[in-house]
Amino acid sequence: MDLDAVRTFLKVSSEGQFQRAADELGITQQAVSKRIGALEREVGVVLFARGPRGATLTVDGQAFLPHAHELLQAEDRALASVTPGRRALRVDVRNRRTAPATLLHAFYRQHRERDLDVVALPDLTLEAALAAVASGAVDATFRGLTDPKRQLSGTGLSSALVIEDRHELLVGPKHPLADAASVTPRRLADHPIWMPGLPRGDEVAAYYAELGATFGLTIDVLGPAFGAEVLMTEIAESATLANLVGEGSRYLWPAHYDLRRIPIVDPTPVFPLWVVWRTGNRQPDLAELLAFLEADFAGRKGGDSWRPSWGRDGH
Amino acid sequence: MDLDAVRTFLKVSSEGQFQRAADELGITQQAVSKRIGALEREVGVVLFARGPRGATLTVDGQAFLPHAHELLQAEDRALASVTPGRRALRVDVRNRRTAPATLLHAFYRQHRERDLDVVALPDLTLEAALAAVASGAVDATFRGLTDPKRQLSGTGLSSALVIEDRHELLVGPKHPLADAASVTPRRLADHPIWMPGLPRGDEVAAYYAELGATFGLTIDVLGPAFGAEVLMTEIAESATLANLVGEGSRYLWPAHYDLRRIPIVDPTPVFPLWVVWRTGNRQPDLAELLAFLEADFAGRKGGDSWRPSWGRDGH
DNA sequence: GGCGCGCCACAACTGTTCGTTGTGTCACTA
DNA sequence: TAGTGACACAACGAACAGTTGTGGCGCGCC
Numbered sequence A, B: 001m002d003l004d005a006v007r008t009f010l011k012v013s014s015e016g017q018f019q020r021a022a023d024e025l026g027i028t029q030q031a032v033s034k035r036i037g038a039l040e041r042e043v044g045v046v047l048f049a050r051g052p053r054g055a056t057l058t059v060d061g062q063a064f065l066p067h068a069h070e071l072l073q074a075e076d077r078a079l080a081s082v083t084p085g086r087r088a089l090r091v092d093v094r095n096r097r098t099a100p101a102t103l104l105h106a107f108y109r110q111h112r113e114r115d116l117d118v119v120a121l122p123d124l125t126l127e128a129a130l131a132a133v134a135s136g137a138v139d140a141t142f143r144g145l146t147d148p149k150r151q152l153s154g155t156g157l158s159s160a161l162v163i164e165d166r167h168e169l170l171v172g173p174k175h176p177l178a179d180a181a182s183v184t185p186r187r188l189a190d191h192p193i194w195m196p197g198l199p200r201g202d203e204v205a206a207y208y209a210e211l212g213a214t215f216g217l218t219i220d221v222l223g224p225a226f227g228a229e230v231l232m233t234e235i236a237e238s239a240t241l242a243n244l245v246g247e248g249s250r251y252l253w254p255a256h257y258d259l260r261r262i263p264i265v266d267p268t269p270v271f272p273l274w275v276v277w278r279t280g281n282r283q284p285d286l287a288e289l290l291a292f293l294e295a296d297f298a299g300r301k302g303g304d305s306w307r308p309s310w311g312r313d314g315h
Numbered sequence C: 001g002g003c004g005c006g007c008c009a010c011a012a013c014t015g016t017t018c019g020t021t022g023t024g025t026c027a028c029t030a
Numbered sequence D: 001t002a003g004t005g006a007c008a009c010a011a012c013g014a015a016c017a018g019t020t021g022t023g024g025c026g027c028g029c030c
Helices: A003-015 A018-025 A029-043 A059-080 A099-110 A126-135 A148-152 A203-215 A228-237 A284-298 B003-015 B018-025 B029-043 B059-080 B099-110 B126-135 B148-152 B203-215 B228-237 B284-298
Strands: A048-051 A054-057 A089-092 A116-119 A140-143 A157-171 A242-246 A260-263 A268-278 B048-051 B054-057 B089-092 B116-119 B140-143 B157-171 B242-246 B260-263 B268-278
Touching: A003 A018, A003 A029, A003 A059, A018 A029, A054 A059, A059 B059, A059 B089, A059 B116, A089 A126, A089 A284, A089 B059, A099 A116, A099 A157, A099 A284, A116 B059, A126 A140, A126 A148, A126 A157, A126 A268, A148 A157, A157 A284, A203 A268, A228 A242, A268 A284, B003 B018, B003 B029, B003 B059, B018 B029, B054 B059, B089 B126, B089 B284, B099 B116, B099 B157, B099 B284, B126 B140, B126 B148, B126 B157, B126 B268, B148 B157, B157 B284, B203 B268, B228 B242, B268 B284
Parallel strands: A089 A116, A089 A140, B089 B116, B089 B140
Antiparallel strands: A048 A054, A140 A268, A157 A242, A157 A260, A157 A268, B048 B054, B140 B268, B157 B242, B157 B260, B157 B268
């Protein structure tokens, strides 16, 4: 469908005749006639009743009208989403299944009227992600920072600790811990943890390395990642494989997989995540988001938890 | 913006490379390259990072992605709205400001997931509107029926009395009744009622004629109708003009107009409206709408009201 | 390190499309 | 019956989108 034809359709419907629509659009009456004719041929119905006093909408034309408006509004939003200066708040979540994405969804539900674009930059290094924020390509990113002060010094960026996602154990029904109400990290030492596809050398790998060393866990990061669906399937069928997932993460599986999320306590490992933004970014919705994140974080404090050594100071 | 280009953008983003997108679309790789290039020129940003292993979305491309999906969905809905067989429930309300439109809006709010197209056929005679329903051009219409049994016999149409809209008096602040808590029809005999632009000979005109004759009212239907905005302005400035509006109608005016809606009691004139549909219409949402209307009507019964002679038998 | 491979961009060509000008048809009006 | 207003049809030219052919570039493989 040609959006120029849709625009012409709306002009004719508001002006009431082809000639005036043509004048407004800066084309000839014959061109309008052709555009409307082509649109009518495409949708398969007559949209205007042509009469000696102009053109009026048919029943089909009236039904089409609100959808035509919506089409052009969708076009406008699409253009705005990539136009510097008028683009919506754009946030990088690195992974659409983990806590930051869930939290952004909650923010969006509270503020339906705001435009929000969530992008995932899973393959970017921390440095590249920070550069994207500094350049204005994205307004905010959720990342783990091993040393916020040093990592952000001289970059013009600000950060705030806003998520401490409590880890849970994800196991299938055949796993020995399948029916446990909760487990402690030390009990996990007897069971291998499988986290395929973790990138080496970044803060996520550092977190699992320190977690494993502290409690004597076997955390296997080997093997390529074929995606969450494959991971869920493997865990569902296995009597030994277990996976660590964040409490705020959103993984879906068929009901007959019968996977279970087992809380980990005494202590609960938490992965600290900071939100990073450009100091002085005037995006109007950014302040709203930061306030939302701060309020959410304040409401979740407490509990006996374990943090990596680099996540023990606040923001 | 070219929707074919948007479609191509989505194919490339899902396939990961130009050549496979081209194969799926049945065009050459070069054509895909041109389309993407043209789209990028139009939106002013680079959407794909081209590499030797294919094309991946840039940050801007990721932000654009959900909007591209929405554009194509909007296109699909627009096409569906006029495609016989898969079109949404289509209802004629004759006037977008009166009770049926308000009621449909309430229905839509309860059933956001349903597709609903509201069309207004103000200039159609009752016969033409019924013909539109019988032909399937619209699924239902709200009309006044002076003799449902006779008017619908042999047409294959069904009807139900679903609205009895209580009339109120609309006056400006200078009108003698501006501060009345309520008025009776007989008191209105001293004040002219102005209803410009009423079509002659239809059921609405018949209603006002009988109402006027019963209570000795002066109902002036003269003068062309310049639209609701003009009417509101005239009433706001006049010390004598008054207008009858339905309780369920939705008229808007600037706050400084200071118009008032005065309830009419002892008795309250009500205009009976039937919904008419084609017997055996299988549109799945039609039954939902009829049930909604019936429930709403049942919840509004009661009160001392006046009906025209032709509206005193039920459905 | 040279070579081949996969992937995308550029160039030249062609058929189609879109817009323009000019003319025709039709209904209403005086 | 002639005039007017409004839309449709016809013919023409420019622009565009698609095709084939070719080139550049990064990566992996011998």
